[in-house]
Amino acid sequence: MELSVNGTSYSLDVEEDMPLLWALRDELGITGPKYGCGIAQCGACTVHIDGQAVRSCQMPVGDIGNAEITTIEGLGTPEAMHAVQQAWVDHQVAQCGYCQSGQIMQAAAFLETHPEPSDEDIDRAMSSNLCRCGTYPRIRAAVKTAAAKLQGA
The missing domain is CATH 1.10.150.120 ([2Fe-2S]-binding domain)
Incomplete structure (x- = not known):
């Protein structure tokens, strides 16, 4: 499965029902999105998918398709903050x-x-x-x- 995160393409060998949060944190080492509640109620895991705010703890990676994922790490840089x-x-x-x-x-x-x-x-x-x-x-x-x-x- 291919994911585009913060402008970089990644190839992952994960189950399609794996929550995006765990693919980001455990598979890619992108730790900005946090685990808060696991039921999309607290917002700590919020990322953008094609510009839309989405709770990554409840978004299966198999549902993302070719969309661009942006995490806090891709929003800005220390030198050029959003x-x-x-x-x-x-x-x-x-x-x-x-x-x-x-x-x-x-x-x-x-x-x-x-x-x-x-x-x-x-x-x-x-x-x-x-x-x-x-x-x-x-x-x-x-x-x-x-x-x-x-x-x-």
């Missing part, structure tokens, strides 16, 4: 950090389709990503900052 990543740093969002790659991936996909979100839009879009540290006000502020930066403000 606007959402930079906003997370600027607003000091992370505390324990465990959920943050999923939060960032959810926010980046959301801003692609909602470039000028209201607070309510942000809260609704981010509500399915859980943060045990409760950094939700900083998450909202970071999403607003990233939206403005992506709009050129």
